[in-house]
Amino acid sequence: MKMKNTLVALLSALLLLTGCGNGNQTNQTPKLEKKLPIGLQMYGMRDDLAQDFYGTLVKVKEMGYEGVEFSGLHNIDPAQIRQWCDELGLVVVSNHVSVTEMVADIEGSIEMCRKLGCKYICAPWFFEDRRPGGENFARLMNELDTVSMAATEAGFTYLYHNHDFEFDRVEDGRFGLDYIFETHSDSLMKAELDLCWIKYAGQDPIAYLEKYSDRTQLVHLKDYYVAEDGTFEFRPLGQGIQDVPALIQKTYETNATWLLVEQDNPTPGKSAMQCSQESMDYLREILK
Numbered sequence: 152m153k154m155k156n157t158l159v160a161l162l163s164a165l166l167l168l169t170g171c172g173n174g175n176q177t178n179q180t181p182k183l184e185k186k187l188p189i190g191l192q193m194y195g196m197r198d199d200l201a202q203d204f205y206g207t208l209v210k211v212k213e214m215g216y217e218g219v220e221f222s223g224l225h226n227i228d229p230a231q232i233r234q235w236c237d238e239l240g241l242v243v244v245s246n247h248v249s250v251t252e253m254v255a256d257i258e259g260s261i262e263m264c265r266k267l268g269c270k271y272i273c274a275p276w277f278f279e280d281r282r283p284g285g286e287n288f289a290r291l292m293n294e295l296d297t298v299s300m301a302a303t304e305a306g307f308t309y310l311y312h313n314h315d316f317e318f319d320r321v322e323d324g325r326f327g328l329d330y331i332f333e334t335h336s337d338s339l340m341k342a343e344l345d346l347c348w349i350k351y352a353g354q355d356p357i358a359y360l361e362k363y364s365d366r367t368q369l370v371h372l373k374d375y376y377v378a379e380d381g382t383f384e385f386r387p388l389g390q391g392i393q394d395v396p397a398l399i400q401k402t403y404e405t406n407a408t409w410l411l412v413e414q415d416n417p418t419p420g421k422s423a424m425q426c427s428q429e430s431m432d433y434l435r436e437i438l439k
Contacts, residue, residue: 182439183396186403189434190218190244192371192413196423201225205235210424214431218242220369220411221267222275229266236268244409245271245310245343245369250281250291253298260298261305271369272302273310273343283319283327292334299339310343310368311335318352326354332366342366345413346398347373347385356393357401364405371413372398372430385414387421387429389437396437 191211193200199207204227211219219241224232236243246269253260253272264272274295281291295311302309317328325333332342342363346356360367374391377383388395402410412430417423 183399183437185438187407187410188217188242189215189431190220190242190409190411191216191427192220192222192411194222194247195414195416196427197223197225199423204232208235208239208241211427212239212241214428215435216241216412216427216431218244218409218411220245220247220271220273221269222247224263224267229263233266233268243267243269244411245269245273247273247275247312250274250277250294250298253301254294257298257301261301261307264307265305270308271310271341271343272298272307273312273369274298275312276314277316279316282316283321283330288321288327292331295331295335295340299335303339308341308368309339310341312343312371313345313348315348315352318349318354332363337366341368343369343371345371345373346393347371347375347413350393351375351377351383356398360398360401360405367402367405367407369409369411370398370402370405370407371411373413373415374430384418385416385426386418387414387426387433388412389433390418390429395433399438 196207196211204225208219219236221243233243246264246267248260248264277291279285280287282288299309311331313328317331318326321327321330323330332340344356344359344363344367349356349359360370372388372395374386374388374393374395375383376386376391399410412427414423414426414430417426
């Protein structure tokens with residue numbers, strides 16, 4: 152009995168030393184190589200930007216982010232924003248510009264992005280009437296032709312960013328996202344895949360990274376959780392249901408040039424700044 156107790160004690164000590172049984176997988180899983188720069192989509196920081204645009208950029212840089220993607224400039228001169236980013240060492244990766252805004256003033260929208268210094272212009276969110284099945288969906292398709300051609304001719308790469316509603320089906324049975332990509336030239340429209348919304352729509356983000364590997368230029372890394380009562384909440388990376396390491400590894404197999412962290416709204420009880428910091432802390436844990 153004494154020998155048995157000794158063996159149990161030794162096994163317990165061994166488990167503690169190896170980290171087994173404590174639920175912490177971070178130290179056991181080999182780190183991924185960091186192959187792409189990491190930026191932050193600033194939509195989630197919109198309230199901070201509205202209060203102190205420059206100060207927010209400073210904090211984003213201090214967190215360790217290498218670039219930013221904008222979705223609203225809060226009436227600040229884009230040339231000034233570019234100057235700030237250049238001074239801080241932040242790359243202005245992309246700018247989200249609504250299709251409606253761009254159609255209304257193509258030259259002005261192009262000039263704004265040129266002053267901002269971004270490589271990508273991205274189509275973001277749409278009202279319900281322009282979504283798959285909406286009465287103005289066909290109109291949106293025509294407008295996407297117009298703005299994607301204008302952006303490309305001006306030297307930008309035009310992107311389409313998905314949400315979950317692009318996984319409603321159109322009349323021929325295809326998902327809206329597939330219909331959009333399959334009816335627009337790859338040379339005029341690339342993909343910014345939001346991996347959260349793909350999964351939330353009931354689809355496999357890994358499969359979509361494979362399907363549009365050549366088309367994908369930017370990837371939104373985003374985590375979330377759905378409670379048993381159906382309550383949805385965004386969470387910092389590594390705190391939700393997404394298999395973030397697997398998504399990053401698959402992104403490396405695409406033509407993506409950046410990984411962009413995004414959290415649309417802060418997790419209850421946390422600030423947007425705190426959530427952005429926790430996502431970066433998690434990425435530091437899993438990347439080498």
